[in-house]
Amino acid sequence: MVTLSRDELHVSVVDPVSASMNFLNEIASRFPAAISLAAGRPFDEFHSVTDIDKHIQVYLTHLRERGLSPAHSRALLTQYGRTNGHIGDLIARMLDVDENIQVPAAAVMVTTGCQEAMVIALRGLCAGPDDVVLAAEPCYVGLTGAARILGVEVVGVPESDDGLRPETVREVAAAARARGKRPRALYLVPNFANPSGVSLPVPVRRALLAAAAQEDLLILEDDPYGLFGLDDEPRPTLKSLDADQRVIYLGSFAKSYFPGARVGYLVADQPVVDAAGRHTLLAEELSTVKSMLTVNTSALSQAVVGGMLIDSGFSLRTANQAKIAFYRHNLATLLSSLQRYFAGTPVRWNSPSGGFFVVVDVPADASEELLETSAREHGVLWTPMRFFYIGGGGERAIRLSCSAIEPERIDDGVRRLAGLLLR
Amino acid sequence: MVTLSRDELHVSVVDPVSASMNFLNEIASRFPAAISLAAGRPFDEFHSVTDIDKHIQVYLTHLRERGLSPAHSRALLTQYGRTNGHIGDLIARMLDVDENIQVPAAAVMVTTGCQEAMVIALRGLCAGPDDVVLAAEPCYVGLTGAARILGVEVVGVPESDDGLRPETVREVAAAARARGKRPRALYLVPNFANPSGVSLPVPVRRALLAAAAQEDLLILEDDPYGLFGLDDEPRPTLKSLDADQRVIYLGSFAKSYFPGARVGYLVADQPVVDAAGRHTLLAEELSTVKSMLTVNTSALSQAVVGGMLIDSGFSLRTANQAKIAFYRHNLATLLSSLQRYFAGTPVRWNSPSGGFFVVVDVPADASEELLETSAREHGVLWTPMRFFYIGGGGERAIRLSCSAIEPERIDDGVRRLAGLLLR
Numbered sequence: 001m002v003t004l005s006r007d008e009l010h011v012s013v014v015d016p017v018s019a020s021m022n023f024l025n026e027i028a029s030r031f032p033a034a035i036s037l038a039a040g041r042p043f044d045e046f047h048s049v050t051d052i053d054k055h056i057q058v059y060l061t062h063l064r065e066r067g068l069s070p071a072h073s074r075a076l077l078t079q080y081g082r083t084n085g086h087i088g089d090l091i092a093r094m095l096d097v098d099e100n101i102q103v104p105a106a107a108v109m110v111t112t113g114c115q116e117a118m119v120i121a122l123r124g125l126c127a128g129p130d131d132v133v134l135a136a137e138p139c140y141v142g143l144t145g146a147a148r149i150l151g152v153e154v155v156g157v158p159e160s161d162d163g164l165r166p167e168t169v170r171e172v173a174a175a176a177r178a179r180g181k182r183p184r185a186l187y188l189v190p191n192f193a194n195p196s197g198v199s200l201p202v203p204v205r206r207a208l209l210a211a212a213a214q215e216d217l218l219i220l221e222d223d224p225y226g227l228f229g230l231d232d233e234p235r236p237t238l239k240s241l242d243a244d245q246r247v248i249y250l251g252s253f254a255k256s257y258f259p260g261a262r263v264g265y266l267v268a269d270q271p272v273v274d275a276a277g278r279h280t281l282l283a284e285e286l287s288t289v290k291s292m293l294t295v296n297t298s299a300l301s302q303a304v305v306g307g308m309l310i311d312s313g314f315s316l317r318t319a320n321q322a323k324i325a326f327y328r329h330n331l332a333t334l335l336s337s338l339q340r341y342f343a344g345t346p347v348r349w350n351s352p353s354g355g356f357f358v359v360v361d362v363p364a365d366a367s368e369e370l371l372e373t374s375a376r377e378h379g380v381l382w383t384p385m386r387f388f389y390i391g392g393g394g395e396r397a398i399r400l401s402c403s404a405i406e407p408e409r410i411d412d413g414v415r416r417l418a419g420l421l422l423r
Numbered sequence: 424m425v426t427l428s429r430d431e432l433h434v435s436v437v438d439p440v441s442a443s444m445n446f447l448n449e450i451a452s453r454f455p456a457a458i459s460l461a462a463g464r465p466f467d468e469f470h471s472v473t474d475i476d477k478h479i480q481v482y483l484t485h486l487r488e489r490g491l492s493p494a495h496s497r498a499l500l501t502q503y504g505r506t507n508g509h510i511g512d513l514i515a516r517m518l519d520v521d522e523n524i525q526v527p528a529a530a531v532m533v534t535t536g537c538q539e540a541m542v543i544a545l546r547g548l549c550a551g552p553d554d555v556v557l558a559a560e561p562c563y564v565g566l567t568g569a570a571r572i573l574g575v576e577v578v579g580v581p582e583s584d585d586g587l588r589p590e591t592v593r594e595v596a597a598a599a600r601a602r603g604k605r606p607r608a609l610y611l612v613p614n615f616a617n618p619s620g621v622s623l624p625v626p627v628r629r630a631l632l633a634a635a636a637q638e639d640l641l642i643l644e645d646d647p648y649g650l651f652g653l654d655d656e657p658r659p660t661l662k663s664l665d666a667d668q669r670v671i672y673l674g675s676f677a678k679s680y681f682p683g684a685r686v687g688y689l690v691a692d693q694p695v696v697d698a699a700g701r702h703t704l705l706a707e708e709l710s711t712v713k714s715m716l717t718v719n720t721s722a723l724s725q726a727v728v729g730g731m732l733i734d735s736g737f738s739l740r741t742a743n744q745a746k747i748a749f750y751r752h753n754l755a756t757l758l759s760s761l762q763r764y765f766a767g768t769p770v771r772w773n774s775p776s777g778g779f780f781v782v783v784d785v786p787a788d789a790s791e792e793l794l795e796t797s798a799r800e801h802g803v804l805w806t807p808m809r810f811f812y813i814g815g816g817g818e819r820a821i822r823l824s825c826s827a828i829e830p831e832r833i834d835d836g837v838r839r840l841a842g843l844l845l846r
Contacts, residue, residue: 047501078470146716159644292568299683
């Protein structure tokens, strides 16, 4: 009888971040009545099962109008297909309408969620054992997970309260080089980052592009929350400011449509030149990696997303007006509840201008033990910030999320948190 | 302006097998009128777009009957979900009905096609730089691709005309160990392998299980073609013969349902024990790896496959009677056409007892140049067998496929092939 020893499995299996996330899920299931300020998923009630067939039908009509035969349409939805997907043109059009990003459809690869896009980009770029990726820290756990699978080292670039500083990026890149590493790319979330909530001012975005050019880094720009600002101030993506194709843009429909479709994408319009001088686009070269990971993205899911894009006139911003209003209201509620219960106390928090998350500095060790106490005795869940640091940090801070909660429960959740922290 | 050099990208991007597959696709697109005995995809006309909504509705009805609220069902189809998927129980039931495999639902992980299942299994098992995987050679390119992404070495175990020999497995494992490697698993396709078409006799299956036990190897059993035998002779999977949980079973719905769903699975009921003596199942441990690759498998695609399983009474064998008859007829036609045109010539071929593929030994170098000549001058496409060898081999052999072709074109295709080979 085979018995495997857990410590003989790959390091990604026993990853401490995963263990932490499992702990969070376990706490949530043990205390189902607790108010969750931990869950960062989108709010359930915006999703509709009837949208699925509706949007498939819209997509099929679109294919018919483009002159595809029924047999061709059927093959698009049911067969193996083009590795990079069949809705790249629709995504390119949406990026033009919503984000002022102009790229050819061939620069778009449709992926199994944004997570696969991160794996593919890291795999393609990090060729040797000394190739590393820089990442704003605290860092989204999906990026560190993708790197862990591939054995790619992530070098944290400490974020200030105002976000990433270009000079820090340069210092960290130089230090990595000094120890024999080759920094290939910088990962960042410019708008309302997960977990910090911080957004980058436009001049900083430009300065980061310049710093990346000086350090010969590509930028991996991940923007799942960009739609959900507290105001309508324009927040140009780095990709839209990118004059020399330095940015690989990572996209997700999880928040703007629904997560269960598992459709994301990457935009990689960088020219790649081979020994014979032939040019292709990076997205085309990366299709080999995609074919070895998942072959294709679910053709059904692509059709559903394609239909939604057509139905919305290629504007997620237009299609998401109700969600935008909801998340704005929730974040404003969370911030005003923090003010109500914590003003004048040692507890401090930041004030993100949008998105799902707020970071709270707490006068205690924000440990798993404290979280368990919080759940059991105070009925409120949150996420320890230490989960988001690569080599230690965030010990006295927590992340609050307001995306998956009914607005009328937020104030009670913060009140319960005050019960824990101001004992 | 950024320009990337192709040879600075990861080796998986510039993989020679991928280049070969691209060459094949390119030839096929340049000579669209050629008869393709190269394409190994399932036959288009079995797929139906209307099945999609039908099977989603069946699945929703099933959830309702199980007592799930509409909100809960909606969340299953649209939210982030359990990493290992929401139809593991239905797959376990199908495996019991069709394959006499009894495993708990918790041993099943739903994946984004079988390709992701291969990546996840290899990633979990191959922990250190000396961990290698053995594979029957000629080898399915998906397995070598998955290994390439992860930097895992694949050691070929030469297949005889009758398939894999247990003593060869032991010799190759011992030789790998002698050069400091740790063989972790053996990958094989027991029924009508791609590309060789060969199936393993039942006593050999048992002997392979014994050899794997002696060499401390797990077996990665991949069985996409098992339903499609020329006869109804039972061909027990190694997993059904596996008394000591040595087999990780890799499954696909690409041929038994449709590829565009991108739903596969792995069955890993091996106990894993940690330092504290706590037991879990390998499929549960591997969920960390899955979460870092794609988070979840498309919840929509899972619902469609789930509905199909319910609709078929959990028997793919029953649901696939028309496909089974079609592929049988096609393979029998291909074999009789080979007899018609090549009997008494230097050309030799094998006689698989099922599946999609036949290997033909040809009196010529089966090169990409010959393939181009074949397409241009004779109007027929095939696959060079050299694509399926890890370190050279198969230079004078080709793979013919009969799965994606109208039955009435097969004889003409073989006649054209005779025009090329018997000039």
